[in-house]
Amino acid sequence: MCSVTGDSLPASGGGGGQLVEWHNPLDNKLLACLPDAEWQRWKPQLERVDLPLGKVLYESGAQQDFVYFPTSAIVSLLYVLEDGSSAEIAVVGLEGLVGVSVFMGGGSTPSHAVVQSAGEGYRLRANAFLGEFELSSAVSHLVLRYTQALITQMSQTAVCNRHHSLEKQFGRWLLLSLDRLPGNEVVMTQELISNMLGVRREGVTEAALKLQAAGIIHYARGHIWVLDRPALEHRACECYRVVKQEYDRLLPAVEAI
Known part of the structure; x- marks a missing residue:
């Protein structure tokens, strides 16, 4: 250690x-x-x-x-x-x-x-x-x-x-980012996230709204706060855990x- x-x-x-x-x-x-x-x-x-x-x-x-x-x-x-x-x-x-x-x-x-x-x-x-x-x-x-x-x-x-839904990819990306930051906030616009994931911005919007509706994140003006990390880990694919x-x-x- x-x-x-x-x-x-x-x-x-x-x-x-x-x-x-x-x-x-x-x-x-x-x-x-x-x-x-x-x-x-x-x-x-x-x-x-x-x-x-x-x-x-x-x-x-x-x-x-x-x-x-x-x-x-x-x-x-x-x-x-x-x-x-x-x-x-x-x-x-x-x-x-x-x-x-x-x-x-x-x-x-x-x-x-x-x-x-x-x-x-x-x-x-x-x-x-x-x-x-x-x-x-x-x-x-x-x-x-x-x-x-x-x-x-x-x-x-x-x-x-290749194999997982955008919502699961988005969850994996959020968790990997959180592991590299001191708190529960990720500062990133939907446009930048879509560029990172190689998907359309509308898809990121839909994935973020689903997680927000479930009370897992709060998103506003390029700031994403993860409110329920265990729930986010449950919603993300196994790729994050691997x-x-x-x-x-x-x-x-x-x-x-």
């Missing part, structure tokens, strides 16, 4: 070099699970970054210069077709990292990485991360287990999109001190 300490990194703010304290980098569960020797090497190299809604972290086929560790943002991994339509294949938040192709040997990927829920994170230069991956067996084992969990999410998303169990199995739990 990993322990999270209150060891935050300062970042330079505007106005006279004043230091501003941001989210603790150890809010990211992978960073929190680094052994102390590795953490001490990484700490001075981590750079705090704002991750506003819609920010593109990498594009299809582009060389990836950084690996990102979200702390309060959610990043969507998307495939975009020639006609401009898109579909989400996975989400990444405080449980993981963005940029697995850096250490998997490809250096690039045909997917896009776009911030779907604004927040903050930290980044490490790709060459520094690759050096740590090759140097430390603890780092390589940790991130490869994470990658296996991420592949499970991608595979299950493909199955879900993905959640795999993340829990492969990644260490994080205990706050």
Whole structure:
């Protein structure tokens, strides 16, 4: 079990070099699970970054210069077709990292990485991360287990999109987002959700209204509040449970001190 300490990194703010304290980098569960020797090497190299809604972290086929560790943002991994339509294949938040192709040997990927829920994170230069991956067996084992969990999410998303109703897909998407946020609120317009799921906006509206009528969520002006999570889990398909169990199995739990 990993322990999270209150060891935050300062970042330079505007106005006279004043230091501003941001989210603790150890809010990211992978960073929190680094052994102390590795953490001490990484700490001075981590750079705090704002991750506003819609920010593109990498594009299809582009060389990836950084690996990102979200702390309060959610990043969507998307495939975009020639006609401009898109579909989400996975989400990444405080449980993981963005940029697995850096250490998997490809250096690039045909997917896009776009911030779907604004927040903050930290980044490490790709060459520094690759050096740590090759140097430390603890780092390589940790991130490869994470990658296996991420592949499970991608595979299950493909199955879900093919075989399950939009309402069940929407429930799965909401639950995965909630797991990566501190509260019960998801800030996301129906248009953005429809782009993520690769469906028509009217379908998202219908699915949201059904869940709202059942008292499971409340939706207003791009904000979704989950009022009854157990009921949402019951209404969602088994894909969410499969993905959640795999993340829990492969990644260490994080205990706050």
